[in-house]
Amino acid sequence: MSRTEEFEGLRPLLFAIAYRILGSVTEAEDAVQETWLRYEGAPEEPRSVKAFLSSVVTRISIDVLRSARVRREEYVGPWFPEPLLSDPYDDPERSAELADSLSMAALLLLERLTPPERAVFVLREVFGFGFPEIASAVGRSEAACRQLAVRARRHMDAGRPRFEADRRERDELAGRFFDAFREGDVDGLRELLAADVRMVADGGGKAPQIARDIVGSDNVTRVLAAFVAPFVAIGIVVEPHEVNGQPGAIFRDRDGKVLTVLVLDVLDGQVQTIRTVINPDKLGHVGPVADAWAIAREANRLRRPRPDRRP
Structure with missing residues (x-):
């Protein structure tokens, strides 16, 4: 098997590792590409290609994450990961870990960890790597990696919300939510919300908040209610789609361009959290991006009451 074939066979795993460490589709793709360049330029074939490539992509991702932390501290408003519509990597033996680690809530919890803690947690808890491989990937001793794993697991367990709704019930409720939105049924939406529901949007200062x-x-x-009727009137299309392993939707303008991606956290038959990503820099991988400012102006004109016209 050629190096190209070996690499392409492992690309889904490498992307899955990088995305969970970085929370960014574009940065993960760049990390995978850099991994290929280093593999292509390696003078000798590694004993284990999987271990070698996993170590390389992890080290690259840690370096990228350290520089990204500075940018995220200066970010305007709430920061969310770039939405991922489908995980390219599948391992039936670790399906629960893979799904749990992909949610927006879990990725935001990972933001609390240091880059080495995050890398160790992802490799150990999500992908089941052994500590010798992890030590090689992060450049620490096995003992140090075990301590990092314990600290990371403690942080994650302390803050992790458990969204263990039955998948069928969860998807059925999400379907009702998006049907109500399309129909402009505000009362129908209200019935599905938890009393302490949160709604948060990531615009990054580059889109209407x-x-x-x-x-x-x-x-x-x-x-x-302020958005449902105007959005329906100007032809916004609600396209239900799983996002980061959770029920969600892509909102498109009348030309099919992406306005925002919305994700729901569902528990106990209610919507607990609504997260929307509207920052255009985080939507390019989903498709051509709409002009959110123009859509907001059009929606505002429809919301503005018209003065009575008298002869």
Whole structure:
């Protein structure tokens, strides 16, 4: 088997590792490409191609994450990972770990870890790598990696929300949510929200701020009500789609361009959190991006009451 064939066979795994460490589709793709260049230029064939490539992509991702942390500290408003519509890597033996680690909630928890802790957690808890391989990947001793794993697991377990809704029930509720949105049924939306539901949007200062951090069913319903009717009127299309392993949707303008990606956290038959990513820099991999500012202006004109016309 050629190096190209070996690499392409492992590309889904390498991307899956890099994305969970970085929370960015574009940065993960760049890390995988850099891994290929280093593999292609290696003078000798490694004893284990999988171990070698996994180590390389991990080290690259750690370096990228360290520089990304500075940018994220200066980020305007809430920061969310770039939405991932489908995970290219599949391992039936670790399906639960892979799914749990992909959610927006889990990726945001990973942001609390140091880059080495995050890498160790991803390699150990998500992909089941042994500590000798992990030590080689992060450049620490096995003992140090075990300590990093314990600390990372403690942080994750302390803050991890458990969204263990039955998949069928979860998807059915999400379907009702998006049907109500398409139909402009505000009361129908309200019925599906938890009392302490949160709605948060990531615009990065580059798109209209739909909702910085809105809490409570009444407040979230008011925000949704302000957008539902105008969006329906101007032809916004709601395209249900799994996002980061959770129920979600892609919102497109009348020309099919991506306006935003929305993700729902569902538990106990209610929507607990609504996250929207509207920063255009995070949507390019989903498709051509709409002009959110133009759509917001059009929606605002429809919301603005018209003065009575008298003869």
